[in-house]
Amino acid sequence: xxxxxxxxxxxxxxxxxxxxxxxxxxxxxxxxxxxxxxxxxxxxxxxxxxxxxxxxxxxxxxxxxxxxxxxxxxxxxxxxxxxxxxxxxxxxxxxxxxxxxxxxxxxxxxxxxxxxxxxxxxxxxxxxxxxxxxxxxxxxxxxxxxxxxxxxxxxxxxxxxxxxxxxxxxxxxxxxxxxxxxxxxxxxxxxxxxxxxxxxxxxxxxxxxxxxxxxxxxxxxxxxxxxxxxxxxxxxxxxxxxxxxxxxxxxxxxxxxxxxxxxxxxxxxxxxxxxxxxxxxxxxxxxxxxxxxxxxxxxxxxxxxxxxxxxxxxxxxxxxxxxxxxxxxxxxxxxxxxxxxxxxxxxxxxxxxxxxx
Amino acid sequence: xxxxxxxxxxxxxxxxxxxxxxxxxxxxxxxxxxxxxxxxxxxxxxxxxxxxxxxxxxxxxxxxxxxxxxxxxxxxxxxxxxxxxxxxxxxxxxxxxxxxxxxxxxxxxxxxxxxxxxxxxxxxxxxxxxxxxxxxxxxxxxxxxxxxxxxxxxxxxxxxxxxxxxxxxxxxxxxxxxxxxxxxxxxxxxxxxxxxxxxxxxxxxxxxxxxxxxxxxxxxxxxxxxxxxxxxxxxxxxxxxxxxxxxxxxxxxxxxxxxxxxxxxxxxxxxxxxxxxxxxxxxxxxxxxxxxxxxxxxxxxxxxxxxxxxxxxxxxxxxxxxxxxxxxxxxxxxxxxxxxxxxxxxxxxxxxxxxxx
Numbered sequence: 001x002x003x004x005x006x007x008x009x010x011x012x013x014x015x016x017x018x019x020x021x022x023x024x025x026x027x028x029x030x031x032x033x034x035x036x037x038x039x040x041x042x043x044x045x046x047x048x049x050x051x052x053x054x055x056x057x058x059x060x061x062x063x064x065x066x067x068x069x070x071x072x073x074x075x076x077x078x079x080x081x082x083x084x085x086x087x088x089x090x091x092x093x094x095x096x097x098x099x100x101x102x103x104x105x106x107x108x109x110x111x112x113x114x115x116x117x118x119x120x121x122x123x124x125x126x127x128x129x130x131x132x133x134x135x136x137x138x139x140x141x142x143x144x145x146x147x148x149x150x151x152x153x154x155x156x157x158x159x160x161x162x163x164x165x166x167x168x169x170x171x172x173x174x175x176x177x178x179x180x181x182x183x184x185x186x187x188x189x190x191x192x193x194x195x196x197x198x199x200x201x202x203x204x205x206x207x208x209x210x211x212x213x214x215x216x217x218x219x220x221x222x223x224x225x226x227x228x229x230x231x232x233x234x235x236x237x238x239x240x241x242x243x244x245x246x247x248x249x250x251x252x253x254x255x256x257x258x259x260x261x262x263x264x265x266x267x268x269x270x271x272x273x274x275x276x277x278x279x280x281x282x283x284x285x286x287x288x289x290x291x292x293x294x295x296x297x298x299x300x301x302x303x304x305x306x307x308x309x310x311x312x313x314x315x316x317x318x319x320x321x322x323x324x325x326x327x328x329x330x331x332x333x334x335x336x337x338x339x340x341x342x343x344x345x346x347x348x349x350x351x352x353x354x355x356x357x
Numbered sequence: 358x359x360x361x362x363x364x365x366x367x368x369x370x371x372x373x374x375x376x377x378x379x380x381x382x383x384x385x386x387x388x389x390x391x392x393x394x395x396x397x398x399x400x401x402x403x404x405x406x407x408x409x410x411x412x413x414x415x416x417x418x419x420x421x422x423x424x425x426x427x428x429x430x431x432x433x434x435x436x437x438x439x440x441x442x443x444x445x446x447x448x449x450x451x452x453x454x455x456x457x458x459x460x461x462x463x464x465x466x467x468x469x470x471x472x473x474x475x476x477x478x479x480x481x482x483x484x485x486x487x488x489x490x491x492x493x494x495x496x497x498x499x500x501x502x503x504x505x506x507x508x509x510x511x512x513x514x515x516x517x518x519x520x521x522x523x524x525x526x527x528x529x530x531x532x533x534x535x536x537x538x539x540x541x542x543x544x545x546x547x548x549x550x551x552x553x554x555x556x557x558x559x560x561x562x563x564x565x566x567x568x569x570x571x572x573x574x575x576x577x578x579x580x581x582x583x584x585x586x587x588x589x590x591x592x593x594x595x596x597x598x599x600x601x602x603x604x605x606x607x608x609x610x611x612x613x614x615x616x617x618x619x620x621x622x623x624x625x626x627x628x629x630x631x632x633x634x635x636x637x638x639x640x641x642x643x644x645x646x647x648x649x650x651x652x653x654x655x656x657x658x659x660x661x662x663x664x665x666x667x668x669x670x671x672x673x674x675x676x677x678x679x680x681x682x683x684x685x686x687x688x689x690x691x692x693x694x695x696x697x698x699x700x701x702x703x704x705x706x707x708x709x710x711x712x713x714x
Contacts, residue, residue, distance in 0.1 A: 259605070
């Protein structure tokens with residue numbers, strides 16, 4: 001589908017576009033194959049371009065001060081997407097007003113918070129009145145749509161690579177997308193399994209929303225996504241978007257990908273300037289990359305590259321960290337935003353080769 | 358509450374009491390402070406005593422051939438409990454008939470399967486007609502009753518010990534209960550956090566049902582259970598009932614206890630004669646105890662004792678495994694069923710001491 005035919009969407013980040021909580025919006029700015037992003041609604045940053053704000057690259061995504069302004073200036077809009085993932089998953093009150101205005105103007109709403117729009121009777125009534133839909137991406141699937149793990153994963157012949165991180169909101173999904181794109185350029189057919197709401201918003205066909213899945217079904221949903229993807233696409237390489245971090249105390253995650261998803265290869269994302277989990281000293285210090293690599297090895301998987309999130313680093317610091325980690329770990333260290341992820345291609349090729357022999 | 362005052366309950370295991378799937382029933386036979394178990398319904402094993410079948414010890418728990426027989430002979434019955442945890446969590450069809458008969462005789466039903474009784478309109482109508490309740494223990498809690506992780510766990514001063522295993526259905530919960538009882542005898546105030554339906558059925562006050570909790574809330578529910586327990590009871594030691602195994606591919610589990618539950622101490626349960634995860638060769642081999650101890654160490658926690666599930670071992674083999682693992686690992690190796698768990702007490706005391714200095 002060309003971008004022209006995609007449904008058009010506004011993204012609400014009201015007052016939060018500059019924060020990590022707006023990572024859903026950041027992902028949509030970086031790229032989606034499900035929507036054409038027509039702009040943002042965020043009065044704090046109105047007048048700027050969202051792409052320029054994110055990484056200095058103008059993407060013709062204006063930031064509007066209000067729903068009214070956006071709906072007046074952005075052309076025909078099909079959807080309005082809640083662009084934040086707040087701690088606690090609660091819909092910020094200001095968002096509710098914006099959502100109501102959109103509904104009254106015939107715009108459907110897509111929401112990835114745990115706070116479901118379909119549980120708010122006044123919104124449901126308003127949506128009905130105006131003939132629009134309310135989609136709660138994170139609403140758990142019904143029992144009959146969930147899968148148990150069956151061991152079928154061991155029939156997948158393509159190598160499976162998980163992009164894990166040493167903390168949340170570090171760029172795991174973005175790194176994963178970039179690796180897929182780099183593979184495509186090099187003629188390697190890689191497919192990506194999304195595991196978060198943003199992955200779905202970006203157009204992912206195979207995957208599930210990890211944190212709104214009942215724990216008993218996580219392993220089966222991972223397996224089902226990988227096996228379906230591999231059977232239907234015959235991809236040479238399967239990429240898994242990781243979630244959280246193996247030792248993030250607020251939600252340790254990762255062993256599911258390594259064990260149930262049989263990901264024997266790992267790209268680890270790390271932010272050298274981030275000291276504490278989710279920036280909160282009381283949550284404890286993020287362990288060293290070396291110890292994370294050892295933990296992953298204890299699970300029987302191999303970290304084949306480190307990718308650095310160079311937030312708060314000068315360009316010089318970024319390259320200095322790259323050299324230091326390469327020396328310490330003896331594996332390629334990627335700087336996705338500075339250099340792209342292409343240096344991983346030869347390593348991937350060697351693993352593809354090993355498998356086909 | 359004395360056992361006399363507990364509500365009386367029958368347990369249905371129809372045709373399955375001898376299988377691992379009946380571990381819910383096995384737990385109830387071993388002991389519960391929530392019900393007085395009046396007998397089993399299982400036509401395959403009718404006439405025997407459930408305790409004798411489990412471990413040779415008569416507990417005056419007759420096995421009846423049918424609901425009709427049980428209701429006629431077992432005296433007044435308040436509850437009937439579904440005593441199995443089937444793969445897939447589906448209610449076996451034969452159970453449905455037994456449940457209907459119980460309801461028609463004024464008996465309330467307790468069910469721990471994912472297949473909820475309250476989703477079956479005919480049962481709901483029948484229960485209403487006869488004025489009895491249908492309790493689905495595994496029905497997920499509502500959003501407002503769930504907790505996010507907050508780091509309050511780090512304020513708990515008592516050591517936290519997780520009982521983990523190298524596979525499912527190995528005796529983690531039973532080992533955990535035995536340690537609590539051994540502590541009580543020795544004057545150590547230990548409390549146990551349940552994490553499965555059977556733990557609740559056995560009368561656990563603090564805990565939650567792990568596998569029917571949305572993944573995003575697991576860490577917070579663990580923390581909330583531990584913090585509440587510690588604040589309200591001022592226990593000297595908190596014991597956590599583990600679930601599954603760190604590397605069980607059908608549902609890897611354990612890091613939540615170590616990381617979010619801050620369990621720095623671990624008792625690891627292992628069955629030396631079990632080769633494959635859940636006895637299924639296609640699921641892969643259970644890794645060595647040594648590698649499991651190393652994996653737990655990579656998470657920053659310490660295995661202070663191994664407990665052996667001596668299923669399929671002769672008595673001589675059991676003691677030989679004990680000597681061999683003690684030599685290999687240099688930690689106490691418990692044989693809970695042969696010798697009890699008392700040998701762990703001195704090790705626990707040393708950790709309690711360290712903490713209070």
